[in-house]
Amino acid sequence: MQQDQGDRPQGAGASAVPAGAKALDAIIGEAAPRAGRGRRILRWTAIGLAAVVAAYFVWSYLSSGPTYDYVTRKVTRGDLTVVVTATGTVQPVAQVDVSTAISGIVRKVNVDYNSPVSRGDVLAELDTDTLEATAAAARARLVVAEANVAKAKAAHEASVTTYERQASLYNKGFMSAQTLQDTQLTMNANAAALKASEAEVLVARADLQLAETNLAKALITSPIDGVVLTRNIDEGSTVAASLQAPVLFTIAGDLKRMEVQVDVDEADIGKVAVGQEAAFSVDAYVNRSFPAVITDIRFVSQTINNVVTYKALLKVDNEQMLLRPGMTATAEIVVDRVAGALLTANAALLYTPPAKTESSGFLGIFRPPNMGAVTTNEAPTGTRTVWVLRDRVPIEVAVETGATDGQNTQILSGEIAEGDEVIVDAVARE
8 A cells, every 4th residue: 555655646636637538628629619610601691691682672673663655656648848937017018108398287187097098189288378478479579580680681782782883983983992891891781680680580480489389288198099097187286397207197008918027037037938838827817827928038137135037028918808007927938848758746756765774684783773874866967766666665766857847757768667656755654
């Protein structure tokens, strides 16, 4: 027993661990970190899968746009009339303002509004008492001037005779040179007096002619055949023509022939030409159109509110006397006609389809929705774009367009045919 105790290792206590236990602890210590890393991998894998699934459902929800019902119009073939619209007024072909060049008191008015008149008819008369007195005085002065001419002529003839007799005596030596010279001076003076008297006659005749002209102007007459549109005087009115001739009457020519004066925009004036047909309407007669023809286009422009226009004249017959001067007219001038044209509605040229999001596969889920390029109906120069519905699928078609009347447009070329359905609008389904 003593020997066994002596064989124990020195310094070993009662708590010494066996070698087998130490090996087990080492194995457990190495396995623990490995298990922690595995759990972390599983956790992050689950989070990643959940994010992918959520992103897919979000992408599916955002990228699924609404479906549409399409409103279409058929492509047709027919005649196209291109017009230019302009506004203006109805006016007489001839219109004259009647005035007077003399002042006076209106003694009589012979016509009224709408009175028919003929050329030379007396419209009104001014008081002529003063004018007649002036004319009488001019006649008297003419008589005096003519008498003075006769007197001066007699004196001149007498002086000529005296001079001739004295010249004969002078040549024979019976008359002095001084006496003959004095007689010649008298003869020349009488000749000058005769010319002055004759000039006074001319002045007197001019005064008489002026007085008679003014007397004639007291009768105010019509210069044309027509109708009285306005009357600006009454009996007893005083007319003062010292500064500017006042307008007494306005007379229109034959109202069975009228014209429409319209203002054509500068953007359209190049399409308008003399001889083109037109039609116009007035507010007084709803749903009625009056035919007309362009007879003149004025070169001078007029600018109103920064808009430049040119005056065009349209001739119209007014046999029924329905049109009146001053009526507001809206005219449509036919500037082009196309027969048998392939036509599409203008709304089809203006239609723009809703924007769509293009699919980019799985990576597309990380892009914002509805970021695709917006499609418009703009196309290369000289062409336009329409959308044709074929087998319920919108197909983009480029076409070349021609004339238009504002509602339909001519198709000159393109992969489109009569009967095709072109889209003019799209309505989203609920």
